[in-house]
Amino acid sequence: MTNERRVLVHPDKEALAASVAARFLTKTIDILDDLGAANIALTGGTMGIAVLEAVNGSPARDTIDWSKVHFWWGDERFVEKSSEERNERQAREALLDHLPVPPENIHPFPASDEIPDIEEAASVYAAELQAFAPEGQAFPKFDITFLGVGPDGHIASLFPDRAGIRETEATVIVERESPKPPPQRLSLTRPVLNASDRIWLVLSGSDKASALGLALAGASYTEVPVAGAKGRKRTVFFVDKDAAVDVPENLIAPSY
């Protein structure tokens, strides 16, 4: 198995969401067969939520024993629990509320009306990660981590030229001045994301093309954070045609 980054190009956003949803369901079945449980880290953003909606719409959804799946988030907007901006709320509405997942398997970041001090909220999430970590580790092994990508190349809430993307010790960082609203956010750090077995990046639209092209051309991850995303076993960019215009031909997997 190669750990090279692969780019899978799809005709449009709908085909992309359906394809990633189908792969996610198949891979989750394999992971449950092999390991007996799965840890999945979700993303917010346009494609991240579109994929969850497609999973919810798939008949294969009900072939999975969801009681063995744990859901985490790569990042969260630090707003009230009920806010429509929360990645958690969007993911629940798109998928999680429709699955028989035990509530204790869902691990959202704290909301601002639950823990108003954002530093404390970061510590609480770090403790939650630690509580589910294997012996001697600080966080669970994520089997699949989904990441959206912003037009500026941000992943999770790790933004270009901000301290968060450089963090190597902590598992969770606080972002107080996100260039994308809302300004206050919490995020897993790059070492935690990259410890995932599989990183699946999902992005569509021409506004993402430049960031993707730069990342694959070897840009610095402090300037283009997506350039630094690399899973332990697999790193796959699931993209639509519009996002792929600057991808070198030799990196595009032949199946699409």
Ligand SMILES: O=C1O[C@H](COP(=O)(O)O)[C@@H](O)[C@H](O)[C@H]1O
């Ligand atoms: O704010 C966020 O944005 C990114 C990407 O969002 P998109 O709508 O441009 O696709 C997302 O990955 C991140 O989780 C989210 O908090």
